[in-house]
Amino acid sequence: MITKRIIPCLDVNKGRVVKGVSFVNLQDAGDPVELAAYYDREGADEIVFLDITASHEKRKTVVELASKTAEKVFIPYTIGGGINNIEDMREILKKGADKISINTSAVENPDLIRKGAGIFGSQCIVVAIDAKKKDDNSWEVYTHGGRNATGLDVLEWSREVERLGAGEILLTSMDKDGKKDGYDIELTKTVTSGVNIPVIASGGAGNLEHLKDAILMGGADAVLVASIFHYGQYTIKQAKEYLRSEGIEVRL
Numbered sequence: 530m531i532t533k534r535i536i537p538c539l540d541v542n543k544g545r546v547v548k549g550v551s552f553v554n555l556q557d558a559g560d561p562v563e564l565a566a567y568y569d570r571e572g573a574d575e576i577v578f579l580d581i582t583a584s585h586e587k588r589k590t591v592v593e594l595a596s597k598t599a600e601k602v603f604i605p606y607t608i609g610g611g612i613n614n615i616e617d618m619r620e621i622l623k624k625g626a627d628k629i630s631i632n633t634s635a636v637e638n639p640d641l642i643r644k645g646a647g648i649f650g651s652q653c654i655v656v657a658i659d660a661k662k663k664d665d666n667s668w669e670v671y672t673h674g675g676r677n678a679t680g681l682d683v684l685e686w687s688r689e690v691e692r693l694g695a696g697e698i699l700l701t702s703m704d705k706d707g708k709k710d711g712y713d714i715e716l717t718k719t720v721t722s723g724v725n726i727p728v729i730a731s732g733g734a735g736n737l738e739h740l741k742d743a744i745l746m747g748g749a750d751a752v753l754v755a756s757i758f759h760y761g762q763y764t765i766k767q768a769k770e771y772l773r774s775e776g777i778e779v780r781l
Contacts, residue, residue, distance in 0.1 A: 580610025599625025646694030709735025717747030
C-alpha cells in the first residue's frame with residue numbers, strides 16, 4: 530500500500546486560521562504560520578493553507594504567507610485562494626510554496642490548469658473541488674467559497690481536471706464540513722474510483738476512525754483534517770499510530 534498522508538488544513542480569513550461548519554460561523558483557531566510550524570514539528574506530512582474568502586472578495590492570496598511559512602515550515606505546503614493567473618502561481622511558488630490550489634479560477638478558466646501544469650509541472654497543481662449533494666448518485670461543484678452553484682457534476686469535473694493536467698484533487702464535502710460526523714464516503718469513493726490522480730478527502734473528520742474510513746472505504750490517498758487537531762482533540766502522532774494499527778501505511 531502506498532503511504533497515506535495526514536494533512537492539517539488551515540483555513541485563513543484576514544490573516545487568522547478559522548474553522549466553521551459548512552463554510553459559515555467561523556471561529557478563530559490561531560496564527561497560520563505558528564500553527565503550521567507546530568504541525569511540522571508534530572509530524573504532519575504536508576500543510577494546506579486555504580484563504581477561504583479570497584475568491585469571494587476578489588482579492589489575492591496573501592503572498593506574504595508563503596514567504597513567512599518558508600522560514601519556519603520544512604514539509605511541503607500548498608496555498609490556495611484567489612489564485613487567478615500564471616503570475617499568481619509563479620509568485621506563490623517562488624516564495625516557497627510547493628503546490629498551489631485553485632478552485633473558482635479553475636472552473637472559470639479551465640485552461641489555467643493546463644497552462645499551470647505545463648509550466649510548473651502537474652505535481653504543483655492541486656484542483657480543489659467543493660461538492661454539495663444533489664441526489665443519491667451525484668454532487669454539484671460550488672465555487673467562491675461554497676457560495677455559487679456551477680451546474681457542474683463533480684465526477685465529470687474531476688475527470689476533466691485530470692485530463693487538463695492537475696496532479697491532485699482536494700475534494701471537500703460541503704454537507705459534511707465541520708460537522709465531525711465523518712467524511713462523505715460515497716462522494717470520496719465516487720471520485721477516487723473515477724480518476725487516476727491522488728484524491729485528498731476533506732470535510733467531516735470528528736475522530737480517528739473517520740480518517741481510516743476515508744482511506745479504506747473511500748479510497749482517499751490523503752486526509753485533510755482541521756478541527757480535531759486545531760482544538761487538541763487528537764495529535765498527529767495519535768492519528769498516525771492509530772492508522773498504522775489498522776494496517777494503513779503512514780510515515781512515522
